[in-house]
Amino acid sequence: MKSNSRRGFMGKAFGAVAGIGAIGSLYAMKKSWDPLPSVKAAGFTTLDMSAYNENELVTEKWRGKPIFVLKLNADMLKAMKSKKNDMDRLIKVDGSHYMVTIGLCTHLGCIPGYDPDETSFLCACHGGMYDASGDVTKAPPPRGLDIPPFKIDGTKLVLGEEGSEYKAMKENGITL
Amino acid sequence: MAHFTKATSVKDWFDQRLAVEKVEKVMMSEYWIPKNINFLWAMGMVLVITFALLLVSGIFLLMYYQPNVNLAFDSVNYTIMREVDFGWLWRHVHGVAASVVFLIIYIHMFTGIYYGSYKKGREMIWISGMLLFVAFSAEAFSGYMLPWGQMSYWAGMVITNLFAGGSLHADGLVEWIRGDYVPAQAFLTRFFMLHVLLIPLAIMGLIGLHFAALRIPHVNNQDGEEIDFDVESEKYLAGKKAESKVMRFANDFMAKDMMVVGIYLVFFFYLVFYNYGFAMDPVNFDPADGLKTPAHIYPEWYFLWSYEILRPFDTDTGLIAFAFAQVIFVLLPFLDRSPNTVPANRRGLFAVWFWVMLVNMIVLTAMGKLPPAGIFSTIGLVSAILFIVMWIALPFITKFEKKV
Amino acid sequence: MKNKEPLILVVVVFFALVTYYLVEPFAHHQMHKHVESEDFAYTDLPALTKKGDATRGKDLVMGAGGCTGCHAISKAGMPAPMDAVTSAGAYGVNPPDLSNAGSVYDAKFLASLIKNPAHALMVEHKFDPEKGKMHPMVPFYGAGGDMEQEVSDMVAYLQSIAPKGEKLTPAMAFETACGRCHAVHYEKWTQIGTKPSFKKKQDELAFDTSVLDYQDSLKAYMGKLPPDLSIYIRSRGEHYIKTFMENPQNYLKGTAMPRVGVNAESADKVIEYLEDSGDTKRHEREEVGKNVMIYIVIFAIFALLWKKQVWKDLH
Numbered sequence: 018m019k020s021n022s023r024r025g026f027m028g029k030a031f032g033a034v035a036g037i038g039a040i041g042s043l044y045a046m047k048k049s050w051d052p053l054p055s056v057k058a059a060g061f062t063t064l065d066m067s068a069y070n071e072n073e074l075v076t077e078k079w080r081g082k083p084i085f086v087l088k089l090n091a092d093m094l095k096a097m098k099s100k101k102n103d104m105d106r107l108i109k110v111d112g113s114h115y116m117v118t119i120g121l122c123t124h125l126g127c128i129p130g131y132d133p134d135e136t137s138f139l140c141a142c143h144g145g146m147y148d149a150s151g152d153v154t155k156a157p158p159p160r161g162l163d164i165p166p167f168k169i170d171g172t173k174l175v176l177g178e179e180g181s182e183y184k185a186m187k188e189n190g191i192t193l
Numbered sequence: 194m195a196h197f198t199k200a201t202s203v204k205d206w207f208d209q210r211l212a213v214e215k216v217e218k219v220m221m222s223e224y225w226i227p228k229n230i231n232f233l234w235a236m237g238m239v240l241v242i243t244f245a246l247l248l249v250s251g252i253f254l255l256m257y258y259q260p261n262v263n264l265a266f267d268s269v270n271y272t273i274m275r276e277v278d279f280g281w282l283w284r285h286v287h288g289v290a291a292s293v294v295f296l297i298i299y300i301h302m303f304t305g306i307y308y309g310s311y312k313k314g315r316e317m318i319w320i321s322g323m324l325l326f327v328a329f330s331a332e333a334f335s336g337y338m339l340p341w342g343q344m345s346y347w348a349g350m351v352i353t354n355l356f357a358g359g360s361l362h363a364d365g366l367v368e369w370i371r372g373d374y375v376p377a378q379a380f381l382t383r384f385f386m387l388h389v390l391l392i393p394l395a396i397m398g399l400i401g402l403h404f405a406a407l408r409i410p411h412v413n414n415q416d417g418e419e420i421d422f423d424v425e426s427e428k429y430l431a432g433k434k435a436e437s438k439v440m441r442f443a444n445d446f447m448a449k450d451m452m453v454v455g456i457y458l459v460f461f462f463y464l465v466f467y468n469y470g471f472a473m474d475p476v477n478f479d480p481a482d483g484l485k486t487p488a489h490i491y492p493e494w495y496f497l498w499s500y501e502i503l504r505p506f507d508t509d510t511g512l513i514a515f516a517f518a519q520v521i522f523v524l525l526p527f528l529d530r531s532p533n534t535v536p537a538n539r540r541g542l543f544a545v546w547f548w549v550m551l552v553n554m555i556v557l558t559a560m561g562k563l564p565p566a567g568i569f570s571t572i573g574l575v576s577a578i579l580f581i582v583m584w585i586a587l588p589f590i591t592k593f594e595k596k597v
Numbered sequence: 598m599k600n601k602e603p604l605i606l607v608v609v610v611f612f613a614l615v616t617y618y619l620v621e622p623f624a625h626h627q628m629h630k631h632v633e634s635e636d637f638a639y640t641d642l643p644a645l646t647k648k649g650d651a652t653r654g655k656d657l658v659m660g661a662g663g664c665t666g667c668h669a670i671s672k673a674g675m676p677a678p679m680d681a682v683t684s685a686g687a688y689g690v691n692p693p694d695l696s697n698a699g700s701v702y703d704a705k706f707l708a709s710l711i712k713n714p715a716h717a718l719m720v721e722h723k724f725d726p727e728k729g730k731m732h733p734m735v736p737f738y739g740a741g742g743d744m745e746q747e748v749s750d751m752v753a754y755l756q757s758i759a760p761k762g763e764k765l766t767p768a769m770a771f772e773t774a775c776g777r778c779h780a781v782h783y784e785k786w787t788q789i790g791t792k793p794s795f796k797k798k799q800d801e802l803a804f805d806t807s808v809l810d811y812q813d814s815l816k817a818y819m820g821k822l823p824p825d826l827s828i829y830i831r832s833r834g835e836h837y838i839k840t841f842m843e844n845p846q847n848y849l850k851g852t853a854m855p856r857v858g859v860n861a862e863s864a865d866k867v868i869e870y871l872e873d874s875g876d877t878k879r880h881e882r883e884e885v886g887k888n889v890m891i892y893i894v895i896f897a898i899f900a901l902l903w904k905k906q907v908w909k910d911l912h
Contacts (some may be wrong), residue, residue, distance in 0.1 A: 027906040028444060031451070031899040038896060040250075048278035049253045055276060228911065231602045232610075268826050271783055274878065281878045282885065300609060415601075434910050448900075449906040455897030462893050466886030471621050478832035478875075489628050494620045555612065559619035563627055 021150075035092040061177035064117075066110045066191055074131040079165055084122035085151070088113055093136050093149050103150035105191050106161065108182065111172045118151040118162035125135055131161075138162075164192035219408075225426045228440050234412065235440035235453035236301040242454050243294045243461075244400075248393070250287040253280070254310040258339065260385040261377050265341035277524040284474075285465045291333055292472040293461060295495035298326060299554075306525065307547055310413040316526040317406035325399045328392055333493065335388035342477030343487050349376040349384075351490070355515070359508040362453035366531060375483055417534040459513060489564065497561030498554045504565055504580075505574035514581060521584045528587045531594035542590045546583060551555045553579055608719035632840045632847045637861040642717065647746045649753025657751050661740035662711075664695065664751075672696035672758045682811045683791040688733040689818030690777060691788075691811070697773040699752070699759030706858035707755065710746045711737045718855035719846060767873065770866035774842075774859050775826070775878045778815060780808075783874045788815065819853045830875040835868050842867070 062079040064086065069075055071090035076083045089097070089107065094114055099101045107114045122129050122140040129140035129147060137154065138147040146155035151162035168180030186192050200206035207213045257277055263507035302322070305311055311319035334352065338345045353376070357367050372379030392550035411422055420438055428437040440446060464472070471494070477485050492500050503515040521528075533540055537547040553576055560573035658664045659675070667684075669677035671694055677684070685689040698707065710717035714734040715724040724732040740747050760769070769782070777788055785792045787808045795801035816822045829838065840847055842864060845854040859867065870881060 027899075027903040028448075031903040034896050034899045038892060041892070045279040045282060046249075046253065049256070049280060049283065051278055053272070053276045231605055270831075270875075275783070285882075300613075357658060392602045394745065408811050435912060440911055445909055445911060448904040451900045452897070452904040455893075455900035458893050459890070459897050462886075466882060466889065471617070473831075475834065478828045494616075534860060551612065555616050555619070558616055559624070562620050562624040569627075569799060 020066070061175060064174040064176065065172065066113070066115065066174055067172050069115070070140075072133050072136065074133070077176075079119075084164075084165060084176065084188075085116065085118050085120040085131070085162065087116040087131070087149060089116065089149060096148075097150055100150075100152075103148065103152050105186070105189060106150040106152060106164070107167070108167065110169055110174060116149060116151050117164065117167060117174065117176075119165055120162070122158055123153075123160050123163060124158040160193070161191075195237070222441050224408070224442035225414050225422045225439040226442050226446040227418075227420055228438055229414040229416060229418070230412070231415060232449070232453050233300065233304040235450045236297055236304060238447075238450040239297050239454055239457050240294065240301060240458075241400075243290050243297060244396070244463075246286055246290045247294065250283040250290065251389075253277075253283040254287055255389060260339070260382050262341060262381055262481075265339060265381065269340045271477070273415045273492060282447075282465075285469055286474045289461065289465045289469050291336060292495070293464065293491065294329065295333070295493075298329065299495070302326070302522075303547075303551060305552075307415050307537045308413055308415065309536070309540075311526045312529065312534045313532070315406075315413065316408065318403065319402040319526050320523060321399055321406050325396065325403060326522075327519075328396045328399055330496070332388060332392045332396065333495070335384040335392060337493065338384045339388065339397075340477060341381060341481045343485075344474055344477040344480055344490070345478040346376055346481035346483065347486055347490050348492060349380060353380075355512065359512045413534075414439050415536065417536060419534075491562050494558060494562070494579075497559075498557035499561075500571050501557040501561035502577045504561070505570065505577050514577065517581065517584075528584070529591045531591040531596075533594060533597045535597050540594060546587065546590055547577075550583055553583070632841050634836070635843060637703060637843060637859065637864055639703055639705050641857075642709045645704055645708055645745075645749050645752070647743070647749040649749035649751070649756075650807060651750070651754045651757035653747075654750035654752070654754025654757075657740055657747055658695075658754050662737055662747075662751055663735070665736070667692040668738065669694040670696055670758070682807050682814075685814035685818075689814060690733065692734070693773065693777055695755060697759050697765060697769055699754075700757035700761050700765050701759070701770055701773045701860070701863045702858045703860040704752050704756070706856075707752045710734075711748050711751060712744070712860065717858065720853065720855050722851060723853055731819045762811075765863070765866065767866040767870035770859070770863045774857050774863060774867055778819070778823040778854075780825045781827050781871075781874050782825055782871075823854065825872070826871060828875040830868070830871040838868065838871065839864055873909035 056144065060080050062077065062084075064077060069086055069088040071088045072093065073088070075086045077086055078084065097107065097114075106116065108117050109115075120128050122142065122145055124143055124145050127142040129138040129139055129145070131138050136149045138151075140146070140158070143157050144155065145153065145158040147158070147162055148154050151164070153159075153161050164183070164186055165176050166181050168175045168178040168181045169182060197209055200209065204213070223281050254269075254273060257268060259265055259272075259281065267279075271283065273284055275281075277283075305319065305322070334348070338349050349371075353367050353370050357363050368374055371377070372383060411420070416419065422439060425437045425439040429439060429441075434440075443525065476489070479487070491497065492579055499515065499518055502518045503511045505511070508516055529543075531540065531543070537544040556576045557580065560569055560576060563569045565573065655673075658670070659673075664670075665675045665678075667678060667688070669675055669692075675698070677692075677694065679687065681691040702710075706717055713736050715721045715732040718732075720732065724730050737744075737748065737751075759765070768784075772786065776786060780787050789808055789811050791803060792808075795804065812822055833841070837848070842857040842859060844856055845852050
């Protein structure tokens with residue numbers, strides 16, 4: 018349209034001011050899309066670790082996702098100790114060892130089933146398998162079961178909070 | 194297949210496929226507007242901006258609103274107003290814009306009546322505009338149902354009861370409209386559908402029609418002068434911009450449009466943040482209660498004149514008067530028998546008709562808000578009768594108008 | 598050609614303002630009578646004549662006054678004789694904990710209430726001894742000495758234990774003055790206390806059941822269930838609520854709602870609590886409003902300057 022630079026500058030200036038308003042509006046719109054405070058507050062689940070039995074998989078819930086809690090017995094622990102990586106995946110609370118992972122196969126998100134006789138997980142969707150520490154033993158899952166952020170609080174585990182043990186796991190690449 | 198050549202630029206690529214240059218000329222730079230206009234001519238753009246504000250704020254409200262009779266009220270007053278970041282802002286913008294849009298519509302309408310912008314070739318602009326008024330009224334009414342407050346519920350009850358047709362006792366029709374015996378879940382969700390989808394689509398289509406109807410007759414001017422747009426636009430394009438009686442829509446007219454919009458937005462946002470009570474009636478902050486009618490019940494201000502025409506009479510007469518009032522404005526181009534397309538002040542008796550009609554509509558509006566008792570109901574009755582009489586008189590007044 | 602725009606603007610603004618005036622301030626004035634506030638002066642109640650002694654007051658409150666027979670005073674380690682639901686079942690209402698009463702309520706009001714509850718609370722139309730209907734609270738008939746002195750002492754004691762100034766939060770003021778009858782579900786407040794979050798559904802349902810039981814007793818006592826006040830600050834407004842608290846008969850003749858008896862400072866705190874519930878984002882609205890107004894004025898100025906530039910050679 019009009020390209021006379023002397024004349025057109027006010028139009029461009031006005032356009033710039035209007036643009037600032039548009040950016041402000043976009044900022045407010047982005048904030049309106051954010052998860053609500055009540056949603057963010059609901060992102061914490063507390064587990065009472067004294068309530069679990071050995072080699073009995075319990076599925077809890079955290080942020081809408083299934084959480085596997087498996088208390089290891091002595092035999093299961095012995096098998097783990099031979100593979101250092103697997104020991105690092107376990108959480109020790111009040112003298113016992115637990116596997117606490119997000120119960121979704123890291124391949125495509127199905128929930129694997131647990132066999133207490135084999136002490137292993139089998140995902141029915143594509144045949145992936147994990148051991149009792151959540152480590153992958155058979156393809157196609159690309160990595161072991163993910164570990165949710167957790168914090169040890171006496172005999173309780175608070176999911177959603179990042180304790181020092183969890184931070185160490187992340188640093189060592191145990192979990193994403 | 195049409196002939197296509199190698200594009201010389203991005204603009205040329207689009208131009209060969211979409212004729213963007215032609216569209217730009219027709220809609221923007223060579224859409225000629227008379228210079229002899231005042232700021233009232235910007236009301237159309239103000240309406241477009243206000244409609245855009247309603248759409249955008251509506252989108253964010255829609256993300257969190259729940260059209261369920263048990264959840265609706267709190268989804269608005271708790272979730273949107275307290276929890277959602279800037280939710281309160283969208284709600285205030287939406288409520289204030291829904292009310293102010295009618296102020297602008299009435300200014301826009303009466304501008305058209307004053308300057309005769311509905312006459313001689315511009316009838317479709319007027320008719321499509323009145324259809325837009327009806328569509329916006331339906332949109333406002335359906336929207337008002339959604340917070341499911343006391344006013345929402347009882348306005349829904351009363352307005353749907355109108356369809357019983359007085360002595361016709363068409364109760365079956367009323368129940369069919371509601372989807373239930375009283376305004377309940379079915380009522381809420383269908384008015385949600387109307388408000389969010391059907392009526393906005395109708396409005397957008399009607400806006401398109403309204404713009405199309407305007408394009409050929411061109412915009413009117415302050416003196417109603419018939420301008421030869423070809424001659425005047427030649428002058429402009431030859432460089433004689435000051436001499437020409439016309440200017441470009443873009444950027445000439447748009448620059449003035451934007452200035453008026455700027456001033457309007459200062460007023461608008463002042464209302465949004467500091468003076469919004471008129472747009473969000475306190476009674477609607479009581480959750481709907483089908484077993485308790487509020488002590489004072491009234492529609493939103495822009496429906497009051499219409500409400501006051503219904504009220505003073507018995508049921509059947511009132512319904513007839515009400516129906517008359519809704520339809521009569523559409524017929525203006527055909528009831529006005531004078532050939533003069535000039536502003537009202539040069540049309541003798543029509544000027545009196547105009548100002549009395551304007552003042553009468555304000556009186557009707559004021560009376561409609563008040564309880565129908567004492568002096569106020571008398572004034573209301575007189576005003577309602579005056580309204581009807583003036584419309585019946587219009588063809589006679591204008592038939593004997595001196596040709597200008 | 599004369600520029601008519603200033604005149605047109607005046608005409609448009611004039612008619613718009615006239616319409617606004619008639620539809621809003623004028624109509625509301627016609628529909629709703631205006632009640633003047635007495636700023637919580639309680640002019641109908643007699644002033645306290647004696648200076649109260651808190652130590653003597655404590656003995657009376659715990660002893661001859663008989664207060665702790667029905668009222669908890671958790672601040673002084675006195676628990677409630679019964680839980681809220683059982684109390685409401687027995688008396689109709691749950692007698693309030695008196696820990697905050699000294700700073701929430703007006704001193705004259707407290708003194709009058711101790712001597713004649715139905716009178717101070719302005720519910721004599723409901724609790725008329727001649728008709729055999731007694732207020733559930735037994736009046737104080739004196740402990741053998743100068744009753745005026747004894748009452749002043751008791752009030753002084755209550756004032757001494759109550760949290761003052763900043764320590765009395767808006768929530769505390771509301772819960773004390775209004776919370777036994779009015780729920781505020783936007784703040785998770787029920788008549789029996791703030792609703793906690795429950796892990797087990799059975800516990801949540803048990804709580805909800807207690808609330809409903811309490812509300813049944815309250816409904817029977819009051820005639821109807823007092824409304825939830827979550828959004829009342831927007832449906833009624835500050836002036837109405839304050840003048841309503843001063844004397845509910847102002848607006849609802851014959852209502853069972855008692856005069857609340859708060860002092861002016863606590864009334865402000867109650868309003869603040871209600872604003873936190875029903876107008877939570879008011880501070881943000883003011884903040885954002887200021888910035889938006891500055892911006893939009895700049896926007897209008899730039900639009901005006903652009904228009905002037907474009908139109909320079911059109912005139």
